[in-house]
Amino acid sequence: MDQRVYASRIKALQELQKAQGLDCVALVPGANLLYFTGLAKHLSERPLVAFFPVAGQPALALPVLEVPGARARLPEDVQLLPYSDEEGHEHIFTQVAGALGLDREGVSLGVEYLAMRLLEARRIEQAMPGCRLLATEPWLPTLRMRKDEAEVALMRRAVEIAEAAMARLLQEGAIREGRTELEVASDLRVAMLREGGEEEAFAPIVVAGPNSASPHAGPSDRPLTQGDLVTIDWGTSCQGYRSDITRTYVLGEPSTEIERIYDAVLAANGAGRLTARPGMPAQEVDRAARRAITLAGYGPQFLHRTGHGLGLETHEPPYMVEGELEILQPGMTFTVEPG
Known part of the structure; x- marks a missing residue:
């Protein structure tokens, strides 16, 4: 700068x-x-x-x-x-x-x-x-809530690096049966550095099977097994500005229940993103995403807010949560986290 x-x-x-x-x-x-x-x-x-x-x-x-x-x-x-x-x-x-x-x-x-x-x-x-x-x-x-064009460009670059790192893992077949959550997380960290990432936005979360239902569980030595849902939450930084991405994969063919859960989460993510616009209180993003999860029958399992501001910190204002009346404005950057 x-x-x-x-x-x-x-x-x-x-x-x-x-x-x-x-x-x-x-x-x-x-x-x-x-x-x-x-x-x-x-x-x-x-x-x-x-x-x-x-x-x-x-x-x-x-x-x-x-x-x-x-x-x-x-x-x-x-x-x-x-x-x-x-x-x-x-x-x-x-x-x-x-x-x-x-x-x-x-x-x-x-x-x-x-x-x-x-x-x-x-x-x-x-x-x-x-x-x-x-x-x-x-x-x-x-x-700090409203980012200028230079700040947004750095955040976009941080997103590109993180996505390129994940693409590298998928191309190399790193997310496969028999490998542990810790091994995949380690590969992801190295991949982000190889793609040009700087400091990690946070320690990558790679959790599968029963661990994938806990929003902030950490990677363990549990091996990935056929039929697992694998949830990965990761991000890197570019000149201090951060990315924060969540993706969920299935090892093998998904069951009917897993497809139903996946579709519910995808619908909630889409509802939150479509609802977000300038002039709207931040809580409306949370309400839209939560409504979709509730209609699908999983309301009690939605334990956390829908999202948070993102920039020089991984978690910063504004927060997409019930009671947050901060009015969304152009230049605000935040996550919509059902993912």
Whole structure:
């Protein structure tokens, strides 16, 4: 992404946090940090926190070994405040507070309730006594929900890679009787890398037979057997943007009951996709898919929501679930998961 894209995103963040009455937003490694800076980092024992004041450029508290990568990615006027392993990180948060004028009473900071650890929260509270830490989740996702053309293109590429990996497995006969769920999952992971995938969107789910009825079961050493339903849920990423695909196959000839279940799920998937359109509450997608499953007689077995937003995170707003009144808009990307 061009630096102008990140500058525009940070400006939008500052405008929104001003409306929320916040002095600063503090982000830890993850999807939000990647969205606003392009920095793809992971949480570790060495804290890295980016502070976005309501005006002016951000400042980063970070390990000294991360400085070269951050400096190559970020504009020159972004303040980097590094610490070494020998020094430890305790003092660096005090330096950040002073550099950004946050070393005063009554400071309000937006933090990621679902991502920030107690480690970072305690360091901030020690550096800014009396500060208030407020969750960003009620408002920050609105900045990421609508994808632009570049983001959608990256997601389409992530889908193409995942589908090419599955095609490779099918061509090679990897999904066959006698092979274990774990073996198929391992082949799928390798295939995604060979097709150009980056980080997995999540650990691939390959489950068969009795395991295939559990939405989030993990692959086991159970061998695939004739007549099994084999459910595969997988995805990869392209420059951080993810794909999430589910496919169900049958080993051998399907029974009448399996055909009935398959048709019910296919109808639910189609109903959800046909219902989704701009101006509609997200819950209507769930209602349409759930109605099709219920009419087929399998309502009690539909244990989960119909779908979720997809982007820099595998699960992000908006959610296709009863009670979700978020209005669907052009550029929103989400899954319809009966599959």
